[in-house]
Amino acid sequence: MSLRPFALLLGALLFAVPAAAAERPNVLLICADDLTSCLDEPGVVTPNLDRLRTRAVTFERAYCQYPLCNPSRSSMLSGLRPDTTGIYGNGTPIRQAVPDVVTLPQLFKKNGYFTARVGKIYHYGNPGDIGTDSLDDPESWNRVINPAGRDKAEEGLIINYTARRGLGSSLSVLEADGTDLEHTDGLVAVGAEALMTEHLNQNPDKPFFIAAGFFRPHCPYVAPKAHFEPYPKGSVTVPPFDGQPAGVPDAAVSRIKPYPWYGVTKEQADDSKRAYYASVTFLDANVGRLLDALDDAGQTENTIVVFWSDHGYHLGEKGMFKKTSLYERSAKAPMLVAAPGVTDDGGSCERPVEFIDLYPTLADLAGLGEKAPERLEGVSLAPLLKNPSADWDRPAYTQTQRSKQYGGMGYSVRNARWRFVRWGDGATELYDHDADPNEDENLAADPAHAETVEELAGLLDDYAAN
Structure with missing residues (x-):
């Protein structure tokens, strides 16, 4: 690429710049x-x-x-x-x-x-x-x-x-x-x-x-x-x-x-x-x-x-x-x-x-x-x-594509405490960021967190419906 456009633009730097009083x-x-x-x-x-x-x-x-x-x-x-x-x-x-x-x-x-x-x-x-x-x-x-x-x-x-x-x-x-x-x-x-x-x-x-x-x-x-x-x-x-x-x-x-x-x-x-x-x-x-x-x-x-x-x-x-x-x-x-x-x-x-x-x-x-x-x-x-x-009560949604082997698109929802992931093949992940910020322990299958999984899965259902 020619550097000529940069030379022309850099010439502008030699001039004093007035402070704009834009509204x-x-x-x-x-x-x-x-x-x-x-x-x-x-x-x-x-x-x-x-x-x-x-x-x-x-x-x-x-x-x-x-x-x-x-x-x-x-x-x-x-x-x-x-x-x-x-x-x-x-x-x-x-x-x-x-x-x-x-x-x-x-x-x-x-x-x-x-x-x-x-x-x-x-x-x-x-x-x-x-x-x-x-x-x-x-x-x-x-x-x-x-x-x-x-x-x-x-x-x-x-x-x-x-x-x-x-x-x-x-x-x-x-x-x-x-x-x-x-x-x-x-x-x-x-x-x-x-x-x-x-x-x-x-x-x-x-x-x-x-x-x-x-x-x-x-x-x-x-x-x-x-x-x-x-x-x-x-x-x-x-x-x-x-x-x-x-x-x-x-x-x-x-x-x-x-x-x-x-x-x-x-x-x-x-x-x-x-x-x-x-x-x-x-x-x-x-x-x-x-x-x-x-x-x-x-x-x-x-x-x-x-x-x-x-x-x-x-x-x-x-x-x-x-x-x-x-x-x-x-x-x-x-x-x-x-x-x-x-x-x-x-x-x-x-x-x-x-x-x-x-x-x-x-x-x-x-x-x-x-x-x-x-x-x-x-x-x-x-x-x-x-x-x-x-x-602020809005969660954040992120999605990414996988091959048909894994059911295609996967989705996640993140609120103040939890990240819940649901892959296209039905596999799920749940991470408690209060206790596990590195997301090392998947709690999705833990009966103690079934209510949280249900709640966050509902958010993904609503997201997909919209």
């Missing part, structure tokens, strides 16, 4: 790819996300509707559940599945916002589609940038521990040469900053909706060498594996072949997790560039910032890597919302929420709630932004 807030949507809930794990270095959290509400129990990139992103950006969009895989664009959809950025575009995308917002094959439009939705944006850095150009240097798997579904690592700004995610940050600066110089009274879509920490786990320094070899390890946990249905782990860890050694699994953490720290550095850009432009007090990952990620737990499970580690992912004047003191919210709630939330915060589509299937989180401990 409507800007929106900066920052998307990570395959980021697990590791921000509070000891040793994981994320100073810039920590900085954002001081003025954001951190949703500690935010759940995807489908733990796979395209279904999750399509659901969040449309405000519709996967069973409504019909998107269960990575090959279908949202506009093809739902031709009349008004996407989240499109709502802002239709109501006078400048909308722009840099990098992966709708689905991209990662790393295969880096530098392309992939499954983008042109009706969502006024401007787009598709950067590609040396990580894409130097894929031949990557060590792939799972040789039979392509890089996009591999356990593979590279301590890369070059600076942050030579890599794709560094170019995403630079491109988003340049678009913001250019827009503010040309249209200081018009609000923006800019989406920065980072490709890390999705595999291959590639980051500049400096980001590996907090994680010396041997300091990061996967949990021990002693065989498939008792009472766990085969459907739950059927996507990991060979099982466990796709057949890699313990040392290779450890190195993959180490490189994943380095990729998280690289992601964090680029988030910091965006936060600095807002500060430098005088826009921090006028910009809603959302940080979000499309789903969670396994890092060796229960012998699993990656996503597409219905366990907490796959279904839950980081979600932060900083709304000036609403979340200024920060806070932590333990209420279960869903990614489809982001659409009505942002519409509400920007004063576009009445103009949003009537059929949105989430609800505004504004009450929880104002009071993270407010009463």
Whole structure:
């Protein structure tokens, strides 16, 4: 990809940026790819996300509707559940599945916002589609940038521990040469900053909706060498594996072949997790560039910032890597919302929420709630932004597809205490998060919990009926 567009955009950074006195807030949507809930794990270095959290509400129990990139992103950006969009895989664009959809950025575009995308917002094959439009939705944006850095150009240097798997579904690592700004995610940050600066110089009274879509920490786990320094070899390890946990249905782990860890050694699994953490720290550095850009432009007090990952990620737990499970580690992912004047003191919210709630939330915060589509299937989180401990009785639903051998689609429901899973073949799982946060003991067959199983199964029945 030519760097000429970046050179032109970077020229805008040489000009002074007037602080806009817009009546409507800007929106900066920052998307990570395959980021697990590791921000509070000891040793994981994320100073810039920590900085954002001081003025954001951190949703500690935010759940995807489908733990796979395209279904999750399509659901969040449309405000519709996967069973409504019909998107269960990575090959279908949202506009093809739902031709009349008004996407989240499109709502802002239709109501006078400048909308722009840099990098992966709708689905991209990662790393295969880096530098392309992939499954983008042109009706969502006024401007787009598709950067590609040396990580894409130097894929031949990557060590792939799972040789039979392509890089996009591999356990593979590279301590890369070059600076942050030579890599794709560094170019995403630079491109988003340049678009913001250019827009503010040309249209200081018009609000923006800019989406920065980072490709890390999705595999291959590639980051500049400096980001590996907090994680010396041997300091990061996967949990021990002693065989498939008792009472766990085969459907739950059927996507990991060979099982466990796709057949890699313990040392290779450890190195993959180490490189994943380095990729998280690289992601964090680029988030910091965006936060600095807002500060430098005088826009921090006028910009809603959302940080979000499309789903969670396994890092060796229960012998699993990656996503597409219905366990907490796959279904839950980081979600932060900083709304000036609403979340200024920060806070932590333990209420279960869903990614489809982001659409009505942002519409509400920007004063576009009445103009949003009537059929949105989430609800505004504004009450929880104002009071993270407010009463909240909505559970969160996540689903994922399995082969016909296991009955097809499986569903889970998560409330404040319990996760209940029902697979298409009738197998069930029940986990008590008050006593068992790692979901090690399946209580579904325990007569002492029959009433809880009946109650949560009823919620799934109601969900399927709607």
